[in-house]
Amino acid sequence: MANIEPIRPSDVAHPGPFRHDLIHVRGLRLHVAHTGQPTNPLILLLHDWPGAWFDYFWLLEPLAQHGYHVAALDNRGVGLSDKPPSGYDTIVAAGDVASIIRALGHDDAILVGAGSGGTIAWATAARYPINIRAIVSICGTWPGLVNTLAWRHPFAASGQLLARAISHFPPLAARALRRRPMALSRWITTRAAATPLSGQPLHHLDTIAHWRGLHARVDRVPEKLARWAKIPTERLPRRWATHPIPAPALCIDDGTAWWAHACDASSNYTTSHHRASCAGRLPYITAPEDLADTIADFAQGLTTPR
Template sequence: MPFAPVRSSRLFRSDLSPSVVALDGPFRHEHIHTRGIRLHAVTAGDPANPLLLLLHGSFAGWFDYREVIAPLAAAGYHVAAVDARGYGMSDKPPSSYGYDIRNAVGDVSGLIRALGHGSAVVVGSDTGGSVAWTLATSEPERVRALVAVAAAHPVDLRRAIASRPWLYPWLLTRSLLCRLPSAGIKRLQRWAPAMYRRQLRLNTTSSYHRSTHFREEINLRVTAAGISSTGPAVVRNNRLLLTSLPLAWLREQVVAPTLLLYQEHGAWPHLARRSRDRVTAGVTVEQVAVPHARNLPHLENPTGFVTTVLDFLAREA
């Protein structure tokens, strides 16, 4: 179905049907059973081709990748953009159980196998990137290549913030807000649309802010956040950015070719050095900035994003 924007008075209602994100396009909507839950994935391409998995961040959903799914599939990949546990059309367990990093990694690992593959090219943005990095270190056999879209391993991000906190004011604010008591979070709910707008403005360019795409994306993101039972999942998902990891996972390194889609300004050069060190010596690690975009190139410059990712994968083939 095409996306029908809700009226502003209905924003962040928290009682909307998951069908509001069942957008039409050159792809298929599927529900994949794995590890006792159903995850909604939007797929395209021949299932016999290598799998390319797209993981969204805390303020988004599968639809963040809607413009890049078909081009990546046309290049010879079985592409799947997934709604994380608690988001969109995926199952929403009623309790806090299952929203930690172990289960987030397990969900993605299980999804790869349920889609008929042993491994995947894993692309992650924001908290989806946190999960992708952690999967690549804890279950390296599942990741044939890693693409981090302005995202870092949770341990590396925590250490980077500890060493230079003034570079990460918004990430610190997010971390504090998502750890407030339930009563405090409920009081902040009226500000949720403004927080969604701020998140998108901080991560995109000024030219994108003046476009109709920006307004459409804000409306889509806030509408998706208003799906029944999604609010608690958004709060818990935000915690994955700086989550604690099991001791056995702290020092593990990435052994797959890695592409860092980072900007060459602000906090990113500082963080990129730590990310490079997370990749095992002798394994390819590249850092690229997609032209005319900041931290969400799949939204701002889908063509440039697809070209950059495919060029990297072609060099590693």
């Protein structure tokens, strides 16, 4: 099967009640879709693999209505962001996130990350604690913790083990995404949503699966996505993990025992741990208003910005 013709990054700049901007940081341009008053506290949304900013398409406005400046980030190499040859690891991603916070005119932010985005949120809070007010991790763990948990419960953690395998063979993964972007994106997305709590209608799920398929056709994106797959299994430098992070952390699981256990295990790395459950692993797609209320309730209990 021949490769499908690539498309332009602008083809995934879907319009909505927000604005698209390219922010210059660290020698490259990172894309954000953002809404809300820039003077309001910042909530920065970090996407999962193999998604992009549009995973949070329906969460941006509900969070902004709670009184926040809300921005959904495209990681380097993804979406509308620049695609440099290097920097596809947790350490660099944490630096990108801290730089984006400052470039958007804020001293700190609440980070909301799903899956690998949650792992990046934990890493950023460990390395740049002054810039992080709190983190919300949706089915995401402390960097590298998934390694131990996955090998103990391989069937429950098959998705994490698959991502780890993909990261060892990036050329093969990139070729598969180039040849069958729609089929693979739909399979990954619907598989992530198929959890016991997903009884309610999966609103917008088909749209996101389609957008992820389009995104996999953007020039050079398949190669970069293949390199990002390793994030949940990457360990932090030991010096980053000598003390629990000072930022409060809300861990949201999908109602399964494995992710509940993963959230509990991550509690060892923060001084203030909170727990919640949502309908499946994609609540930002299937129940964005409910997730926005959960995040806002958690944020209201925080102290004033530092």
